[in-house]
Amino acid sequence: xxxxxxxxxxxxxxxxxxxxxxxxxxxxxxxxxxxxxxxxxxxxxxxxxxxxxxxxxxxxxxxxxxxxxxxxxxxxxxxxxxxxxxxxxxxxxxxxxxxxxxxxxxxxxxxxxxxxxxxxxxxxxxxxxxxxxxxxxxxxxxxxxxxxxxxxxxxxxxxxxxxxxxxxxxxxxxxxxxxxxxxxxxxxxxxxxxxxxxxxxxxxxxxxxxxxxxxxxxxxxxxxxxxxxxxxxxxxxxxxxxxxxxxxxxxxxxxxxxxxxxxxxxxxxxxxxxxxxxx
Numbered sequence: 001x002x003x004x005x006x007x008x009x010x011x012x013x014x015x016x017x018x019x020x021x022x023x024x025x026x027x028x029x030x031x032x033x034x035x036x037x038x039x040x041x042x043x044x045x046x047x048x049x050x051x052x053x054x055x056x057x058x059x060x061x062x063x064x065x066x067x068x069x070x071x072x073x074x075x076x077x078x079x080x081x082x083x084x085x086x087x088x089x090x091x092x093x094x095x096x097x098x099x100x101x102x103x104x105x106x107x108x109x110x111x112x113x114x115x116x117x118x119x120x121x122x123x124x125x126x127x128x129x130x131x132x133x134x135x136x137x138x139x140x141x142x143x144x145x146x147x148x149x150x151x152x153x154x155x156x157x158x159x160x161x162x163x164x165x166x167x168x169x170x171x172x173x174x175x176x177x178x179x180x181x182x183x184x185x186x187x188x189x190x191x192x193x194x195x196x197x198x199x200x201x202x203x204x205x206x207x208x209x210x211x212x213x214x215x216x217x218x219x220x221x222x223x224x225x226x227x228x229x230x231x232x233x234x235x236x237x238x239x240x241x242x243x244x245x246x247x248x249x250x251x252x253x254x255x256x257x258x259x260x261x262x263x264x265x266x267x268x269x270x271x272x273x274x275x276x277x278x279x
Contacts, residue, residue: 038276040246042269043068043100045211045253046075048261054091060262062095064269068249070129070209071099078119085123100249101209103129104154104183110139117143129154129183129209134162134172141176150179152208157188158220165192166199170206181206185253187213190232191222197236204244211253212272224255227268235275242279 044066049057054075061069069092076088076099092099102125105116113136120128127150132140144151153173155163163169166182166189173180184207186196200207214230215222227234241250252272254265 038242040241041068041249042066042272043070043249043251044265045070045251046072047104048252048254048258048265050074051259054088058092058095058097060265061097063262064266066252066269067096067098068100068251069097070101070103070249070251071123071125072103073105073119076102076123078115080122082122089124099123099125101125101127101129101152103152104131105129106131107136108133110136113139113143117147117149120149121147126150127152127208131156131162137172137176137180141180144177144179148179150181150208152181152183154183154211155185155188155192157185157191158193160188165189165194166196166203167194170203173206178205181208183209183211185211185213186232186237187211187215187222187224187230187253187255190218190230191215191220193218196232197240200237200240200246201244204246207246207248209248210246210250212250212268213253213255214268226256226264226271227252228271234272235279238272238275238279 044061046069049060050072052060057075061067076085080088089099102120102123105128107113107116107130113132116128116130129152130140131154140151153163153169155165155169158164166184169182182203184200184203186200189196189199212227214225214227214232214234216225216230218231252265252268254261254268257264
């Protein structure tokens with residue numbers, strides 16, 4: 001028994017000594033250097049809460065300690081009055097959440113595009129996530145110039161005939177006003193058999209928003225999964241975010257177990273924060 005105790009004591013002493021040897025040095029003994037703050041912020045895409053009222057959604061955001069929300073119209077309708085918009089923002093502020101963008105908003109004609117820009121202006125955001133028809137892109141550019149509001153086109157994977165991947169968006173907007181760009185859905189991009197990490201670096205200047213997710217395979221049949229369990233290399237993605245100094249919001253769009261998503265959202269947010277802290 002004594003020899004066993006001696007073995008355990010020596011083992012613990014060795015672990016402590018090893019940790020001290022590897023502990024980051026600073027001007028004050030035992031104090032780790034302060035971590036450099038990232039240029040990007042973590043958020044949640046409103047569609048993650050499609051089955052929940054605003055209060056329930058904000059309660060989940062509070063539980064996972066996330067403070068930026070991409071606003072969907074089922075929480076703040078397009079025809080909201082100024083009083084309703086003010087009350088909406090006040091409710092977000094109570095839990096420390098900022099609504100930073102609106103959308104995705106699908107549009108089929110110029111009138112619907114007009115409505116989207118008017119809505120964004122009244123809500124008080126400077127970014128619209130949208131899905132316009134190809135023939136309306138020049139009109140979108142015109143409205144971007146008129147309102148000085150950025151417009152980020154969302155890619156939706158191989159089923160999407162308009163914008164299946166990041167490249168399909170960039171090829172159409174590259175010659176438009178630089179405020180017309182991409183809401184980069186990295187999961188749908190990977191489902192279209194594209195490299196989401198490489199594409200983030202390649203198209204960095206036009207990426208205005210990111211929908212963060214992971215999928216089971218790089219194919220049409222790929223399914224949404226918790227962030228750390230899919231085929232996208234999230235640590236490499238975070239490394240690239242830092243390399244390009246991405247200045248926007250990275251919003252988790254959680255599309256698994258959507259009627260009971262909190263556990264999966266919490267796991268995904270925890271994983272992402274862990275990757276950031278480890279990096």
